[in-house]
C-alpha cells in the first residue's frame with residue numbers, strides 16, 4: 001500500500017508566524033513510527049497483531065498475573081460458548097421445522113433450547129469476570145509502565161537529560177504508559193472478537209461452504225472505512241500536534257502566576273487571547289475537514305455494506321429455492337453471519353486502535369532501552385576514606401550537542417559563531433582542590449565555573465583528562481559513593497513544592513528525618529529567622545499554587561538551600577553563587593557560616609562574583625573562557641596584578657568612587 005498523504009498541509013497562521021517565528025511542526029520521535037502507520041494495510045496489521053498482543057500480555061502479566069489469566073480464560077471460554085450456542089440454535093431450528101406434531105417438535109427442541117440458555121448464562125458470567133479483571137488490570141499496567149518510565153528517566157546521566165534527542169524520546173514516551181493501559185481493553189476486545197469470529201466462521205463452514213465468503217464480503221466495506229478514517233486521524237494528529245500544544249501554551253500563559261503581573265501592567269491579555277482564538281480557529285478548520293471526510297467515507301462504506309448484505313440474502317434465498325440448503329440451516333446461517341459480521345467489524349476497529357496504541361508503547365520501549373544504555377553506572381572503585389586532594393588533570397569537557405564535543409556535530413539551527421573558534425566549556429584544565437579548605441572559583445560569566453563543579457560532583461564525565469581523588473580516577477569510582485560525599489547548592493537549586501521541613505531534609509532523603517539534625521542544619525545556614533517567620537514553621541507548604549501555600553523571597557530560599565546542603569553533611573560542599581539574592585548584611589552572615597563549615601573540616605568549593613567575599617578563601621582558581629588562567633591565595637593574586645586583580649579593582653572602584661557632595665541649599 002503506497003503512502004498517501006491525506007492530511008492537509010497546515011496553513012501557517014499569522015499567529016504562528018508572529019509568536020513562534022513560523023509554522024509549528026512536530027519534529028519529535030513520533031515521525032519514526034508515523035510512516036509505519038501510514039503504510040498500514042490490513043495484511044500489515046494482521047502480521048503485527050501477534051506481536052502487539054504479546055506485548056500487552058507481557059505487561060499485563062507483570063502488573064497482575066492473576067487478573068491477566070482470568071481475562072484470557074474468560075475470553076477463550078466465551079468464544080467456545082458462542083460456538084456451542086450457534087450449533088444449539090441450529091439444532092433447535094432443525095427440530096422445530098421438522099415433523100407434523102408441534103408438541104413433539106417442541107419437546108425435541110427442548111434440550112438444545114436448554115443448552116442455549118445455559119451457555120448464554122455462562123457467557124454473561126464470563127463477560128462479567130472479564131470486565132472486572134480488565135478493570136483491575138488497566139490501572140496497574142499503567143502504573144507499572146509509568147514507574148518503569150520514571151525510574152529509568154531519573155537514573156540516566158545528566159548529559160542524557162540535556163541531550164536534545166534523548167529529551168525528545170522522553171517527551172514522546174510519556175504517552176506510552178497510558179497507551180499501554182488502553183491496549184489492555186483493546187487487546188481483550190480483539191481476543192474476544194477473534195474467538196467469536198472463529199466460532200461463527202467455524203459454524204458457517206460446517207453449515208455450507210459458500211457462507212464464509214459471504215461473511216467476509218459483508219464486512220469488508222466497514223473495515224475499509226475504519227482504516228481510512230483512522231489513518232487520516234493519525235496523520236492529522238502528527239501534523240497538528242505541535243500546533244495544539246502551542247494553543248495550550250498560550251492558554252496557560254494567560255492563567256499562570258509568573259505571567260500575571262506583565263499581563264496586567266503591559267495589557268498582554270487581549271493580545272494573547274486574540275492569538276489563542278486565531279490558532280484555535282485554524283485547528284477547528286482541520287477538525288471540520290476530518291469530519292467531512294469521515295462522513296463521506298462512512299456513507300460510501302454503508303452503501304457497499306448494504307449492497308453486500310443484499311447479495312448475501314439473495315444468495316441464501318437462491319440456495320433455499322434450489323433446495324441446496326435446509327430452512328433450518330439458512331436460519332442459523334443468518335444468525336451466524338450477523339454474529340460473525342459484527343465480530344469482524346469489532347476486530348478490524350479494535351486491531352486498528354491496538355495498532356495505534358502500540359506505536360506509542362513502542363516509543364516507551366525505545367525509551368526503556370535507551371535509558372538503560374545511558375544510565376548512571378553502578379559499582380566501581382571505592383574512593384579513599386580520607387583523601388587529601390582532588391586533582392583535575394588536563395580536563396576537557398563540552399556539553400552534549402555542542403559542536404566542540406568529540407563525535408557531536410552542530411545541529412542545523414545551532415547559533416553560528418562566525419570567526420569564533422568553538423571552545424569546549426572546560427579546556428585542558430589542570431588544578432588542585434586541597435580538601436578541608438575553602439577554595440574559590442572566580443571568573444567572568446560563561447568562564448566554566450559551574451561546569452567545573454558539575455564535573456567535580458560527578459554529574460558529567462570529562463571528555464578528556466581525569467579527576468583524581470588522591471590516586472582514584474572519579475570516572476572509575478562508584479558514582480553512588482562519590483555522590484554521598486558531595487553536598488551542593490547549585491545556582492538554580494530546586495525549590496521543591498513541599499513543606500519547609502522537606503525542603504531541608506531532602507538533602508539526605510535516604511536517611512530517616514531527625515529533628516535535631518534538621519534544627520542544626522537550619523541554624524548552620526542562619527535560616528532560623530526564615531523558619532520562624534513562616535506561618536506554620538517548618539510545616540509550611542512552600543508552594544503558592546496550593547491552598548495554604550507560602551512563597552519565600554529569593555534570599556530566604558537561598559538560606560533554605562544552604563540548610564539543605566548542611567543537612568546533607570557531605571564532606572565536599574559546593575556552593576554556586578550562594579549570596580546572589582542576599583542583601584549586604586545577609587551576605588556577610590552567610591559567608592561567616594560557610595567559613596565555619598570549612599572550620600569543621602568540611603571542604604568548601606565556592607563560586608562567587610563578590611570578590612570581597614573571596615578574601616577568606618585559602619585558594620582561588622581563576623577561569624577564563626574555559627581555561628585556568630591563575631591560581632593562588634587572594635593576596636598572591638592581588639599582588640600579581642592579573643585577571644583577579646583587575647576584576648577586584650573594578651569592583652573596589654565601584655565603592656571607592658567619590659559620591660558627589662550635596663550642593664548647599
Ligand SMILES: Nc1ncnc2c1ncn2[C@@H]1O[C@H](COP(=O)(O)OP(=O)(O)OP(=O)(O)O)[C@@H](O)[C@H]1O
Nearest residue numbers: 162399400425443444445446447448449450451452
Ligand atoms: N547545560 C548546558 N548546555 C550547554 N552549554 C552549557 C550548559 N551550561 C553551560 N553551558 C556553556 O558552557 C560554558 C560555561 O558555562 P558555565 O555555566 O560553566 O559558566 P560560569 O562560569 O558558571 O558562568 P556564570 O558566572 O554566568 O554562572 C558557557 O559557554 C555556557 O554557555
